[in-house]
Amino acid sequence: MTALLEVDSMETAYGSSQVLFGVSFAIAEGEVATLLGRNGMGKTTTVRSLLGLTRARGGTVRFQGERIEALAPDRIARMGLAVVPEGRQIFPNLSVSENLRAFGANRNASSEPWTLDRVYALFPRLAERSRNMGNQLSGGEQQMLAIGRALMTNPHLLVLDEATEGLAPLIREEIWRCLATLRAQGQTILVIDKYVQRLVRLADRHTIIERGQVVWQGDSEQLGADPSLWQRYIGV
Template structure:
């Protein structure tokens, strides 16, 4: 088993306020993992620290065997870590195709790298709207575009912050099917979302965070066997 991401004792502060207190996490190549917890408990800050956007104040982060906790965000991105951010943050004035092309980079030496055609095969709706500007897309289409844009970097690790937040049920189902297809292709994925039952079907392992600390880690089978955890730490 090749370890892709290893986080040990991660601590992060905003000014004088400490937000993360010793986060630990390990992911293998090709694995799907989740970060679970109520709003404001440190999930997004964890992601920002992994990406170098909010530097860690203590702890170690190894990605593909290299220490990255003190690297700049652009360097970490070039190493093959990509994010679908909360709120999507697509370029509203660029077309779908321009949004995708702006992020094209073959950083992963894959025999089948992500390209426009491959993204359009995954999301046919984007192909239909390839000339539409981002601000003319629905929320679900914007999320598809944000995922496609991240995939165009050919990442070793794809991170989704609030993967299906605010989406209609049918669109949400399309996103889950997309993530399942990516998993089947061997894409490593770290997901933040609140739909625990769907995440249990998708992910190999789960990490529950409460007030900036890891309170539980385990497999989907272990999480399914402890529904009281959902109510206590996630509220579902």
């Protein structure tokens, strides 16, 4: 499979405090991959560095074969890398439909484009709340909207930072169902989440980060067969 994203020896710091120490991983076209680890171990910093929000100080990042570690965030986004950020960050004073329309683009021209109708079919609850303002939605509905908004850019790579954090069990199931649907449609996805049992069933490959370093990589069969890894590095 062709690598869509290749991260090689990435190092990132905030001021004089280094956070990432030579992080390396790759995601193939059509693959679902994860970044795992306890809170504060560097997962979100990795995502921020991929997006150009926190500039990597060392290593290389290639997206669709092009080096992007020195590019501005808007340029990276236009290349087709979309994120569902931790905390959702939807526009509170725009309606559901306005939030979605504001992000409409076709970065991935080879695929069937995402439209309002497709997003509403994926998340019927958003169709029911299409005229509600962002700040009138529940946390779960906001997460659905954040995912739909990212899909409206028709990304080559969809990144979800803390995909189901703080959501009620029934809403978490809705998000897992959505991600399984996207995987079946061939969407390349990078997921950060703590529910390893669900990620083992969803994802192809996994990368565990501890104190800013990659400490384990492997496929779902390997991770599922060694629960001691979950306890040692993820705390579950």
